[in-house]
Amino acid sequence: MSFRTPTAADHVEDVSPGTGTLPPRAWYARSDARSLSLNGDWRLRVAPTADAEDDSFAVPGFDAGDWARVTVPGHWVLQGDGAFGSPIYTNHLYPFPVDPPRVPTENPTGDHLRVFDLPSDWPAAGSGDAVLRFDGVESCARVWLNGTELGVFKGSRLPHEFAVGALLKPSGNVLAVRVNQWSAGSYLEDQDQWWLPGIFRDVTLLHRPAGCAGDFFTHASYDHAGGEGTLRVDSEVAGRVSVPALDIDVATGESVTVPVRPWTAETPHLYDGELITPGERVPLRIGFRTVALTDGLITVNGRPLLFKGVNRHEWHPEKGRALDPGTMREDVLLMKRHNLNAVRTSHYPPHPAFLDLCDEYGLWVIDECDLETHGFVEQEWRDNPVDDERWTPALLDRAARMVERDKNHPSVIVWSLGNEAGTGRGLTAMADWIHARDDGRLVHYEGDADCRDTDVYSRMYPAHEEVRRIAEGRDGGTRARRRLPLILCEYAHAMGNGPGGLADYQALFESHDRLQGGFVWEWIDHGVRDERFGYAYGGDFGEELHDGNFVCDGLVLPDRTPSPGLLEYKKVIEPVLIEVDGAGGTARVTNRQDFADLSAFAFTWSCQVDGETVGSGPLTVPALAPGGSADVKLPALPAGRDAETGWTVSAALAADTRWGAAGHEVAWGQGAVTARRVPAVEPAGAPAFPGDGTLTLGPGVFDARTGALRAIGGVGVTGGPRLDVWRAPTDNDDGAPWQSDTRYGLLWRKLGLHRMRHRLDAVEQDGPALTVRTRVAPAAWEVGLAAVYRWTSDGERLALTVSVTPEGDWRVPLPRLGVRFGLTGPADRVRWFGGGPGEAYPDTKEAARLGRWESTVDALQTPYVRPQENGARADVRWAEVGGLRIEGDPEFWFTARRWTTEHLDAAAHLTDLVPGDTVWVNLDHGQHGIGSQSCGPGPLPHYRLDAERAEFSFVFTPVG
Ligand code: IPT
Numbered sequence: 001m002s003f004r005t006p007t008a009a010d011h012v013e014d015v016s017p018g019t020g021t022l023p024p025r026a027w028y029a030r031s032d033a034r035s036l037s038l039n040g041d042w043r044l045r046v047a048p049t050a051d052a053e054d055d056s057f058a059v060p061g062f063d064a065g066d067w068a069r070v071t072v073p074g075h076w077v078l079q080g081d082g083a084f085g086s087p088i089y090t091n092h093l094y095p096f097p098v099d100p101p102r103v104p105t106e107n108p109t110g111d112h113l114r115v116f117d118l119p120s121d122w123p124a125a126g127s128g129d130a131v132l133r134f135d136g137v138e139s140c141a142r143v144w145l146n147g148t149e150l151g152v153f154k155g156s157r158l159p160h161e162f163a164v165g166a167l168l169k170p171s172g173n174v175l176a177v178r179v180n181q182w183s184a185g186s187y188l189e190d191q192d193q194w195w196l197p198g199i200f201r202d203v204t205l206l207h208r209p210a211g212c213a214g215d216f217f218t219h220a221s222y223d224h225a226g227g228e229g230t231l232r233v234d235s236e237v238a239g240r241v242s243v244p245a246l247d248i249d250v251a252t253g254e255s256v257t258v259p260v261r262p263w264t265a266e267t268p269h270l271y272d273g274e275l276i277t278p279g280e281r282v283p284l285r286i287g288f289r290t291v292a293l294t295d296g297l298i299t300v301n302g303r304p305l306l307f308k309g310v311n312r313h314e315w316h317p318e319k320g321r322a323l324d325p326g327t328m329r330e331d332v333l334l335m336k337r338h339n340l341n342a343v344r345t346s347h348y349p350p351h352p353a354f355l356d357l358c359d360e361y362g363l364w365v366i367d368e369c370d371l372e373t374h375g376f377v378e379q380e381w382r383d384n385p386v387d388d389e390r391w392t393p394a395l396l397d398r399a400a401r402m403v404e405r406d407k408n409h410p411s412v413i414v415w416s417l418g419n420e421a422g423t424g425r426g427l428t429a430m431a432d433w434i435h436a437r438d439d440g441r442l443v444h445y446e447g448d449a450d451c452r453d454t455d456v457y458s459r460m461y462p463a464h465e466e467v468r469r470i471a472e473g474r475d476g477g478t479r480a481r482r483r484l485p486l487i488l489c490e491y492a493h494a495m496g497n498g499p500g501g502l503a504d505y506q507a508l509f510e511s512h513d514r515l516q517g518g519f520v521w522e523w524i525d526h527g528v529r530d531e532r533f534g535y536a537y538g539g540d541f542g543e544e545l546h547d548g549n550f551v552c553d554g555l556v557l558p559d560r561t562p563s564p565g566l567l568e569y570k571k572v573i574e575p576v577l578i579e580v581d582g583a584g585g586t587a588r589v590t591n592r593q594d595f596a597d598l599s600a601f602a603f604t605w606s607c608q609v610d611g612e613t614v615g616s617g618p619l620t621v622p623a624l625a626p627g628g629s630a631d632v633k634l635p636a637l638p639a640g641r642d643a644e645t646g647w648t649v650s651a652a653l654a655a656d657t658r659w660g661a662a663g664h665e666v667a668w669g670q671g672a673v674t675a676r677r678v679p680a681v682e683p684a685g686a687p688a689f690p691g692d693g694t695l696t697l698g699p700g701v702f703d704a705r706t707g708a709l710r711a712i713g714g715v716g717v718t719g720g721p722r723l724d725v726w727r728a729p730t731d732n733d734d735g736a737p738w739q740s741d742t743r744y745g746l747l748w749r750k751l752g753l754h755r756m757r758h759r760l761d762a763v764e765q766d767g768p769a770l771t772v773r774t775r776v777a778p779a780a781w782e783v784g785l786a787a788v789y790r791w792t793s794d795g796e797r798l799a800l801t802v803s804v805t806p807e808g809d810w811r812v813p814l815p816r817l818g819v820r821f822g823l824t825g826p827a828d829r830v831r832w833f834g835g836g837p838g839e840a841y842p843d844t845k846e847a848a849r850l851g852r853w854e855s856t857v858d859a860l861q862t863p864y865v866r867p868q869e870n871g872a873r874a875d876v877r878w879a880e881v882g883g884l885r886i887e888g889d890p891e892f893w894f895t896a897r898r899w900t901t902e903h904l905d906a907a908a909h910l911t912d913l914v915p916g917d918t919v920w921v922n923l924d925h926g927q928h929g930i931g932s933q934s935c936g937p938g939p940l941p942h943y944r945l946d947a948e949r950a951e952f953s954f955v956f957t958p959v960g
Contacts, residue, residue, distance in 0.1 A: 020151015136201030140183030154185030211279025229288030263287025268362030287410025309342030371418025387424025488518030500930030580671025698793025713958025720821030752778025818924030827882025834876030
C-alpha cells in the first residue's frame, strides 16, 4: 500500500506549459487603460519541498504576519542573507538527476503573498475585465486570487496572464503565488547561468475596459527603392490606427503607403502612433524596415548588415536577473557608446523594456526563446525533450509567448529558437510555427547545423581559419546551408583577461560578404556581490556541482565597469576606419557603417611630439556614403624634427545624440611621421668597490657577491631586476576542460615556469661593465634560459642589457619574457609614454593609443573577478614610477602592482589580493597572446611568444 498519493504539486512535473492562462498577445507597457503595479513588498515563506505546506495560505484571512518580507521583482535566494537558500551556478550540467520530467523531492518552494486594494478611482466592477500579468517567474508558479485558483504556468522568462476581473474586490485582495524552484520546465531552461528562483519580473494588474485592444501585430515595411513605408496593423479588436506625423489615420487591417524615414540600428527613426479600439488607446512606436534574405545575405531595407554584436544575459550583481529600468538603459547606453550595433538576447527573451530601448536607441536584436536542454549532451542527447513530442506543446507555447510578446519591435529582426538544445522535431515545429506567424523576420538556431529549419548559418567559437573556410565556401555542408550567410552567434569568449584575436576576426568579417559578423560572448560577468569575496562565482555558495568562474565571462565587470575587452572591441568595430599615412601626410577615411553617411561625425587632427600634443584642429571629411572612402590631406608640419612625431585623427559625435554627447569619440587612427630614436648611454667610469660588500656603478648600488641591484640613486630595489617568465595564468591561458590542444596555463605550470630557479654563474667586471651570468630553469627539466645582465653607466644613468639564450627542447611558448624587480620606497603615481590608457596584450592592443599617460599603481590593475595576469601597458618607450625613470630599447610592456605574480596567481577572489609595501614592476620584452581558449581557439601563431634568443635594454634614471 502506498502512502504517497498524487497531490496538486504534480503539476510541477507535468510537461505541459500550464493551465488557466490567457493566450499570448502583444505586450505593451502603457495605454490609457488603468493598471496597478503589484511590485514591491511581499510576504514570503520558503519550504524545502513542494508539498511541505498545504494551500491554506492562499485563503483570505490567512495570517502571514510572521513570514519574511521579500521584494518583488526579486529572487528569494538573493534576499535574506542566505536565510532562503543560495544561488547555484552550473554551465550545462543539470543540478539534479536527469530523469525528465521528474524533479528532486528537495524542491525549494517559495510561497508569496500580497494583499492589495484597488485605487479608489479604479473602474467599477462591470466596466470591463481585468488581467493579472506575470512577466517572469522561475520556474513554475501556481496562482490564487482571493482564494480562487487561477492556474499554473512554466516558462520562466515569458509573460503569463490570467483573467481576474470577476474575482477583484475594492480592497483586501489576496494574491497568493506558490513558486517551485524545480519543475519540468527546468529541463528546458538549462542555460549557462545561476539558477535563481523567484518572481523576478513585474507583476501587474491591468484593467481591460470593454472594447479594449486584444492582440495586435504592427507590420511596417520599407521599400528602399521608392523610399516609402507601408503600415498595416492587424488587430484582434477592430479599430483605427493613427500616426500624426505621417498623416495616417486608417482602419486596422488596412494598408497605407507613405514616404517615411526608415528604421535602422544606425538611424532608429520611430514614429509615434496609436491603436484606437472602442475601449482603449495603445501607444505605438513604429519603425519602418524590411528584413529579408537576399542573394544569400541578411538584408535590411535592401542592404546587407554586419553584426557587431554581443550576447546579453540579464545580470545585476545584487539583484540577479531582476533588472531595474536604469540598469537596462545603462546596458544600452554602454553598448551604443562602445560602437556595438547588435544584441543576441542570450538565452531567453529579456525584460520587454529592454527591447523598447533597443527600438529607441538603435540595436539589431536576435530575440532568443527561453529554451536550452544542454545537459542532455552528457547522454548523447538521449531523451532530449526537443525530440520528444510530449514536450512539443511546451516548446510551441514558449515560441508563441516570445513572438506574440515581442513582434511589434522594429529592433527584433531575427527570432532564435533557443540555445544548445541539440536537434529534434520540437525545434522544427517551433520554426514552422514562427515562419507561418511572422514572415517578416528570419529564424536562427545554432544547433541546426544543416540549416533545415533556419535562415542563417550560425556557429559558435570557430577558429579564424574555419571562419575563413566558410567565407570561401570551402566548408561543405548541405545545399541549404551553402546558400546562407554565416554569423557567429557566439565568439571571442570574454572570460577574464581577453578576448584575444578580435581584430583578426573583424578583418575576416570585413573582407568576405558571406560573413555577417558576430556576437561576442558575453556582455557581463555574472558575479554576485559578496562581502567575503568581492564578487562570488560558482562554488562560493557551497554548491555540490558547479562550474567555478565560467560565469564571469563578460565585456563589463559585474558593476558594469567596461573591461579592457570592451574597449578593444569598441576600437575593432569602429564605424569609421581611419588609416593615417604619417609620412605621406594623409588620412584615408572609410565609412564602415551599413546605412548612415558620415554627417553625424566631426573629425579632428592632432600632432604628437614625444607623445605630447603640440597642435590640433578640425579636419574636413566628406559625408561619405556607407562603404565610401576618401583620402584627406593633413596640415603641413614644421620640418626638421628629430623627436618621435606622429598624427592622430579622430572622429567624434558632431552633436548630442540620445546616447552620447557631442565630442564622444567613435573612432581614431594614428600614423608615425618620425620614428623613435633612442640615445645610447656612453659608459663613463667602471664598477667601484667601496669595501662594504657593495659595488657601485654610477647611481647603481649592487651586492658585490651576487650582483643583485640594491638601489638606484635613492630608490631602493629588491628582488632583481631578474629574468621573469611567469604570469598568473589567465582564464584564456588555462583553457576549458574540453580543450586539450593549447591549454598553456596548465602546460606552463607542469613545466614549472612558476618556480624557476636562478643559478648564479658569474659576477664579472668587463671594462666599464658589470656582467652577471645566470641560468634560469625549473626543477625536474632540462630546459632553461641562459640570462646575461650587462650593466653600464654614464655616471647619471644606469643601463642594463639582458641577453637570453634558450637551452634544451622548449615545446611551449613563454608566458612572458622580461625582468622583474621590487621598489621598496613609496610608489604611487605612474607616468609613461607608450600605449594607453588601458591594458593591452599582443592580440588585445588595438585600443592602445600611443601617447603620454598618467595613472596610479592601483588604477593600473584590472579587477577581474578571478584575479589573473592583467594591467600590462604596451609599447612603452619610458615609464616613471617610484622616483625612477625607465627607458626601453626596444619598447616594452610595463606592469606594476602591489603584490607579486605569485600572490596574484594564488588569489581566487579579489579579496585575496592584499597590497604589500613593495611595488613589483615587470618590464617585458614579450608577452604571449591571450586568445580565447577558455572557450574557443588559443592565440593565433603570430601572437605566440616562443622561447628564442633575445636581447633587450633598459636605462634607469633616478628622477627624485
Ligand atoms: C556556449 C553556450 O551557448 C553559452 O551559453 C556559454 O555557456 C558559452 O558556451 C560559454 O561561456 S556552449 C559551449 C559548448 C561552446
